[in-house]
Amino acid sequence: MSPPIDLQEVLESEIKEWHFHIYFHQKNEQEHQAALQLRDAVLRLRRDGAFVAVPLWRVNLAPIGPHPVGSYEIWCPSESFASVFSYLCMNRGDLSVLVHPLTKEERKDHEVRNAWIGPSFPLDLSVLSESETVPLQYPSLKLGYSSESPQLSLEARKRLGANVERTLEGEKEAAKAPLDLIML
Structure with a gap:
């Protein structure tokens, strides 16, 4: 199957929101502290206007959902994706980061539309499903899928x-x- 080249189709399918999952081995105190320090740094940088990134308040100290180790999630709208991705690439240390889009197809997002910064971890995809709509997060920010x-x-x-x-x-x-694709 060839990738789509219809401009309207491509624009309508553009991903507007992302998750970054920061992984740490929950019994490794050094990794756990590094993960919390990275989270605090992201929160400070968000406060100071570097980017929009919203870490979930909960830090998972054990496997949860598809995630096999301790983790926390950072939501990011497409408007800040490059800045957050860049920051995490440069400052994750030895931590692994799962990056995936937010669409109504959760399993595909985690399985085939994902990327890793650092070593990957096996995920338990059996707990993921498909929903009727894209799950909106933080619509009060009016970014991502909620952008006006x-x-x-x-x-x-x-x-x-x-x-x-x-x-x-x-x-x-x-x-x-x-030549057949140039739109003049």
């Missing part, structure tokens, strides 16, 4: 893409879009 910001129109997106293609014409290292 106006989106670029399809025409504006096409103009932006055409401008990028024109700008990159002189860049010999940049791959060019196939």
